[in-house]
Amino acid sequence: VQLVESGGGLVQAGGSLRLSCAASGFTFSGYTMSWVRQAPGKEREFVAHITGAGNTNYADYVKGRFTISRDNAKNTVYLQMNMLKPEDTAVYYCRVIIIGMYLGQGTQVTVSS
Numbered sequence: 001v002q003l004v005e006s007g008g009g010l011v012q013a014g015g016s017l018r019l020s021c022a023a024s025g026f027t028f029s030g031y032t033m034s035w036v037r038q039a040p041g042k043e044r045e046f047v048a049h050i051t052g053a054g055n056t057n058y059a060d061y062v063k064g065r066f067t068i069s070r071d072n073a074k075n076t077v078y079l080q081m082n083m084l085k086p087e088d089t090a091v092y093y094c095r096v097i098i099i100g101m102y103l104g105q106g107t108q109v110t111v112s113s
Contacts, residue, residue, distance in 0.1 A: 001025040001102045003094045008107030011084055019079040019107060021094030029072040031098060035079045037090035037109075047092070050077065062088075084111045 007019040019035070034049040048058045048068040056068055067080040077094060091106040 001096065001098060003096065003102060003104035005092065005094050005104045005107040008092060008109045010110045010112065013084060013086055013111055013113050015084050015111070016080070016082045017084065017109060019081065019092055019109075021077045021079075021104060023075045023077065023094070023096065026096070026098055028075040031096050033068075033070060033077040034095040035068060035077075035092060036095050036103075037088075037092045038106075039087075039090040042090075044093075048079065081109070084109075086111045086113045 002024045004022045005019060007017060009017060011017055029052050032049050032051045035047040036044050037047050038044040046059050047062055048056065048066060050056045050068045050070050058066060065083045070077045089109060089111050091108050093106045094104045096102050
């Protein structure tokens with residue numbers, strides 16, 4: 001299993017970023033894919049997930065601002081992040097649970113005020 005995130009960066013509050021996670025090594029369309037994040041000094045927290053059929057769920061603190069999507073033909077999951085806030089600053093990880101839990105290397109998102 002390999003997960004490779006990209007798309008992070010530095011953005012001003014109110015701005016947008018689109019994260020991507022390219023997956024390989026498993027039958028992508030059959031698994032729920034999640035985004036989680038970890039800010040400095042804090043525990044890792046759930047952001048959003050999308051099932052293989054496209055059903056989605058979001059944490060309350062990103063609902064209405066973030067959108068998760070997937071392209072099963074490209075084995076890729078996305079996270080569109082709009083109206084970013086400084087408290088969204090974190091390393092964002094793509095996650096899949098296949099017996100064990102797998103995370104990518106993460107991509108840094110920094111939102112300046």
